[in-house]
Amino acid sequence: MAESKPKSPIVFLIAAVLAAAGFVALPLMAFRAPIPQTMFFSQKIFYYHVPAAWTMFIAVIVCGVASALYLRKRDARWDEAAQASAMIAVLFGAIVMTTGPIWAKAHWSKYWIWEARLVSALLVWMMAIAYVLVRRYGGPGMERLSAAIGIFAAVNVPLVYWSTTIWRTQHPPNSVVPTLDNRMRPALYTSALLFVILFVLIYAVRRRLLRAEARLHALHIGVEDQED
């Protein structure tokens, strides 16, 4: 089998440079942006909490669409795409689920309140975790079950998005972003772009890892066959 030379170090290098640039640029831009009158300084968390949530949603949707295509076409590449994005959904979900409560503590004096937006986002994140756990420990033949979980998680994303309009919530509504002060937009969109680029890079590396895993599996079988 002809294997192309892994290019991951380049991807890692690009990711590292981008991350370093973002690490410096993001706080500078965020701190220069004004704070809305009804908010405190902790509002700065907005500039990485919201883009992380958007990226989590993108990852969950990619996972759901790829899962649906896998169930329809039974092509392993779609399964691979779903697996790669599910893990990223877990990562960005972890960011959302830690930065959110920290902001809540600063603004509401409580880390967590049981309201629609928070609970629905938590559920979607838990579904992504369930997907990863099923794939990791479910054994062979778990592709279809995990694909179903992936689709279910993706279907729930619109519910999370509109939860603030459907139910009365303490979480800020979706209208915050469209009505944002123009001086706050550059920081938010730069952060969102950085997160999306990180998503793409991590996705590429995850796909490579999954392919290597499959190759490793095939090699193990080959060695066992030869030894027998």
Next chain:
Amino acid sequence: MKRLSMLLVVVALAGAAHAEDGIPKPGSELTPTQRRALQLLVESDPQLRKQVEAGITAEQIGRERAVMQEEQNQFFASQKRFVLIAYGVMWALVVGFVVLMFLRQRKQEAEIAGLEARLKALSKS
């Protein structure tokens, strides 16, 4: 709180009435103009008179202001701490994840190379 509001009103009104003298600095003596303005205000308002008679001084006003300022500073510091913690946690998660992936990839590459060599040796023998 009510008392503090009253104090601030007294100082603000005195300052507004005689802007050229400004609001007295905490702990400073009142200028004659400021004193006269306060006197007029106190005479025109029985409630203020009661407060002043109770012994309000510029020093007390200054102390109350300093306490308020300190409270505000502490609040801002706590808010800043939350922002920094959230930012740190975010990057720790991203970097941790990338490092784990990198280590896993290296391990996989080594394992693949080992298995390929073994397979080659087996097919030769």
